[in-house]
Amino acid sequence: MSIEGFRGTELKAPITQAISVAWKSPSNIALVKYWGKKGRQLPVNPSLSMSLGVAFTETRVTAKPRLHSGPLALEFIFEGLPNPAFGERISGFLLEMEQIFPFLKEVDLLIETSNTFPHSSGIASSASAFSALALCLCELEEEFSGTPVPDFYKLASYVARLGSGSAGRSVYGGFTLWGKTDALQGSDDEYAVPLNVHPKFQELRDAIILVNKGKKKVSSSGGHKRMESHPFAAARIQQAVQNIQNLLNALSSGDIDTFIKITENEALTLHALMMTSDPGFILMDPETVRIINRIVELRDEYAIPMCFTLDAGPNIHLLYFEKDREQVQQLIVEDLLKKDKQNWIDDAFGTGPERILFTHQD
Ligand code: DP6
Numbered sequence: 001m002s003i004e005g006f007r008g009t010e011l012k013a014p015i016t017q018a019i020s021v022a023w024k025s026p027s028n029i030a031l032v033k034y035w036g037k038k039g040r041q042l043p044v045n046p047s048l049s050m051s052l053g054v055a056f057t058e059t060r061v062t063a064k065p066r067l068h069s070g071p072l073a074l075e076f077i078f079e080g081l082p083n084p085a086f087g088e089r090i091s092g093f094l095l096e097m098e099q100i101f102p103f104l105k106e107v108d109l110l111i112e113t114s115n116t117f118p119h120s121s122g123i124a125s126s127a128s129a130f131s132a133l134a135l136c137l138c139e140l141e142e143e144f145s146g147t148p149v150p151d152f153y154k155l156a157s158y159v160a161r162l163g164s165g166s167a168g169r170s171v172y173g174g175f176t177l178w179g180k181t182d183a184l185q186g187s188d189d190e191y192a193v194p195l196n197v198h199p200k201f202q203e204l205r206d207a208i209i210l211v212n213k214g215k216k217k218v219s220s221s222g223g224h225k226r227m228e229s230h231p232f233a234a235a236r237i238q239q240a241v242q243n244i245q246n247l248l249n250a251l252s253s254g255d256i257d258t259f260i261k262i263t264e265n266e267a268l269t270l271h272a273l274m275m276t277s278d279p280g281f282i283l284m285d286p287e288t289v290r291i292i293n294r295i296v297e298l299r300d301e302y303a304i305p306m307c308f309t310l311d312a313g314p315n316i317h318l319l320y321f322e323k324d325r326e327q328v329q330q331l332i333v334e335d336l337l338k339k340d341k342q343n344w345i346d347d348a349f350g351t352g353p354e355r356i357l358f359t360h361q362d
Helices: 084-097 126-145 152-163 165-171 199-203 220-229 233-253 256-275 286-302 322-336
Strands: 019-032 047-065 074-078 107-115 175-178 192-194 204-209 307-310 316-321 344-348
Touching: 019 126, 019 165, 019 233, 019 256, 019 307, 047 126, 047 165, 047 204, 047 233, 074 084, 084 126, 084 152, 107 126, 126 152, 126 165, 152 165, 165 175, 165 192, 175 233, 199 204, 204 322, 220 233, 220 256, 233 256, 256 307, 286 307, 286 316, 286 322, 316 322, 322 344
Parallel strands: 074 107
Antiparallel strands: 019 047, 047 107, 047 175, 047 344, 175 192, 204 316, 204 344, 307 316
């Protein structure tokens, strides 16, 4: 089935009853970064990420019969409170989704959502938020049509990607690749695909070190936009294609040294691209630079296989393996963190989204 042409069932009878569905879906950390887009939310280069196990969004969507002739009325509740700013982004997205899910023309929606990671931790939540919402929409399609959606997760990834590019990678657990590349058969710009990796990499952990919990100075969308006229864009795309190829090989053979080299190269490249765009911007804090230098020193000093990566912000993801957990966590608290020793999230390789009974309402 071509996902691009997927269209849900036109309802034969009016909807008479409200239906609720709920999913939790993880955040993910990109190892090869998506940076720059084209067309309708398509990536300029392939990207590869690991889904997390602790940082999740939980979302419940209740579809109620629409009893008026106006457009879809949306009530969007984030952590127990209305959130008009994010609600507006979701409303625009839902309008676009009517092409895929005709039932959306017959309902009003209540969306209740909450994150398992702390409010304003500076962790991007659009990946987990849009993947949880996409999974709910796919399940509602099944409920209203009375038939299973073929390629459920493929469709969920496609829909999530239209909301936020990186969200397309969060509908699967483990390692996921998004974007067409000759290095992987079945890869596609429209949706992400799950990857098989060497069992070593299922033991990866991610300590998210919260350097700065404030709002980012430049949004991801602003950064993607600046890649359109970036003087290094062509070289960057070539580099990402090569990094994907090498990382796929490393992930399947269990080559940790190459994994570390590519992951850090991608993190520094992402921030270098920000600094060299027009206008340039810096999302690392001085503390970010101090800690990443220290991670490299500690890796050499203790011979622990670990590395850093960054998303589009000042926080650091310290990747390491389960067998070194005790030693690394001690180093985080006793060496890396200078002030608040609680300022990190203990996350790890995650197994992916799940259907849930939604409980968190505030
Ligand atoms: C640096 O997916 O947040 O985290 O598609 O505009 O919503 P939109 O962007 P978004 O960009 C993520 C950028 C990144 C790298 C990555 O996750 O691959």
